[in-house]
Amino acid sequence: MRSSTNSVATVIFKRLLRPWLFLLAPEIAHGWGFGAWRMCVALPLVGRFLRRNFTVTDPALRVHALGLEFPNPVGLAAGFDKNAVGYEAMTSMGFGFIEIGTVTPRPQSGNPCPRLFRLAKDGALINRLGFNNDGAEKVAERLSRSRKTIVGINIGKNRTTPNERAIDDYVFCAEVLTPHAGYVVVNVSSPNTPGLRELQSVDVLGPLLATVRNTMDRAVPERHVPLLIKIAPDLSDPETDQIADLALDLKLDGIIATNTTLDRGALAGSSSKHHLEQGGLSGPPVKERSLSILRRLKKRVGESVVLISCGGITTPEDACERLEAGATLIQLYTALIYEGPGLPGSINHALLLRSRSKISSPGA
DSSP states (O other), X not given: OOHHHHHHHHHHIXXXXXXXXXXXXXXXXXXXXXXXXXXXXXXXXXXXXXXXXXXXXXXGGOEEETTEEESSSEEEOTTSSTTSSSHHHHHTTTOSEEEEEEEOSSOBOOSOSOOEEEEGXXXXXXXXXXXXXXXXXXXXXXXXXXXXSOEEEEEOOOTTSOGGGHHHHXXXXXXXXXXXXXXXXXXXXXXXXXXXXXXXSXXXXXXXXXXXXXXXXXXXXXXXXXXXXXXXXXXXXXXXXXXXXXXXXXXXXXXXXXXXXXXXXTOSOTTSTTTTOSSEXXXXXXXXXXXXHHHHHHHHHTTSSEEEEESSOOSHHHHHHXXXXXXXXXXXXHHXXXXXXXXXXXXHHHHHHHHHHHHHOTTO
């Protein structure tokens, strides 16, 4: 995507489209916007135009990680496409990979509405969606056709499943979904399922991850499907270290850092009428903690575990900072809501310029 085209797309979105979308309730706006993009991509001429103008394709952007070749390091975080209905369309926006979910064994409707809130002064969101999804079997059906897109699958437990039986839910999802996954992510860090974060305790997490790994190997014996864990930004430093050590002990493929936060301390726009809503906070307010955890993890695991950075990445500069801090890949969500569909291309364009700059100045 040319940088000039990217700038035009961003201006059009912010000046013309975003004001109208923001008149709608956030969850409705998400559905309309996501649906409109999928519809446009499905039109042959329009889809070709979007792919040509929103996708940056260059060998310098390719990333070899997790046994896969990513066309670029910019991914769409879980939560945007919960049910695997638009993962192919989203690659036309310039994403190098898509993470769908969180998917639970049985369908569930999630928490009552309203459950998604904009904090525009902070460029942030609060969500308490509660793993609303169509269930593992339905999602597996949608993922069963051949594709070029790298799709990660984020799995969790049903709300009604007690923690002492949580492992059964993760095993079921692993059995059903691993055959269709580029990689699998165990989500024990959402704040919106009661008790879920208790599973981050290494005494519980170790057996859970080991059992899921064994299940994945039985489900797909012919290839190694990478297993990752997604952690919360609210972990203490010692807790973060324990999970890093566990990842090394279990030879885990990767860690995604981080999920949303319950901490409201970094909110600038505290006068927002929504800042006290319950749920996970995402966007710029989680940026510093997410970056801090990334750096801590990198020191702990080195090159042995792939780190995917997520949380508060809003600009190309943010993306470059995460990669320089040790991330192999990055993920976006909240910034896409505020910046529009030109953001992945903008970031990839900046990464490409950075790569070329390093080549031309090897001694810098």
